[in-house]
Amino acid sequence: MPQLMTVEELGRYLRFTKRTIYRLLKQGSIPAIKIGNKWRFDREAIDKWLRHGMEEVKGRILVIDDDELIRSLFKETLEGQGHTVITAGTGAEGIECVKRWDFDLVFLDLKLPETDGAELLKQMRSAKPELPVTIITGYPGSEMMERALKQGPFGVMNKPFDASDIITAVNSFLQARRARR
Structure with missing residues (x-):
């Protein structure tokens, strides 16, 4: 079962502000799912996204x-x-x-x-x-x-x-x- 994080938990995990997370959501560049009207983030998908994204950004x-x-x-x-x-x-x-x-x-x-x-x-x-x-x-x-x-x-x-x-x-x-x- 995936470990889901809230926006606040993701902010602490990545050391991002909420504003940055919402900007990434708006751009569609961060893996997320919506449950009801709340965004949730699968930790494994976020880790993969970070690894893949950092291949391009050194x-x-x-x-x-x-x-x-x-x-x-x-x-x-x-x-x-x-x-x-x-x-x-x-x-x-x-x-x-x-x-x-x-x-x-x-x-x-x-x-x-x-x-x-x-x-x-x-x-x-x-x-x-x-x-x-x-x-x-x-x-x-x-x-x-x-x-x-x-x-x-x-x-x-x-x-x-x-x-x-x-x-x-x-x-x-x-x-x-x-x-x-």
Whole structure:
């Protein structure tokens, strides 16, 4: 028997807003069934849709984190999915990459040794205001996070996480971006 999800459950599963889900429904680009007057989503069909859709959409991703293990996890995981991944171990390297190349998504550690993530986010937004950023942090309620929030919207990935969390975050972001185009 299929595992059916509501719009709200699908939003949490994919990390999409309701608005994005309804846009995908209107476009007919997401597998769904209507039961009564409510949309329902078969989890297996959604997973297949994500895998198939991501065959076409690969991203150029920057990971800024001082922890070599985290950088390696992102690089190995995402390159294994066909994405191009650039890593930076310091804020200075990260901002240099942002100024030099275009990225579809940046993962930014909030706690960096010389420049904290909130300050680096401010510099990145100054250089490229539309650059999508996801903060990776073990300190979601910190003062640094409060300062980062002043720089405008961004995604958040709480530590600890694993390879499947990384894949889900990137696939969800790239699918949502594709749906907006």
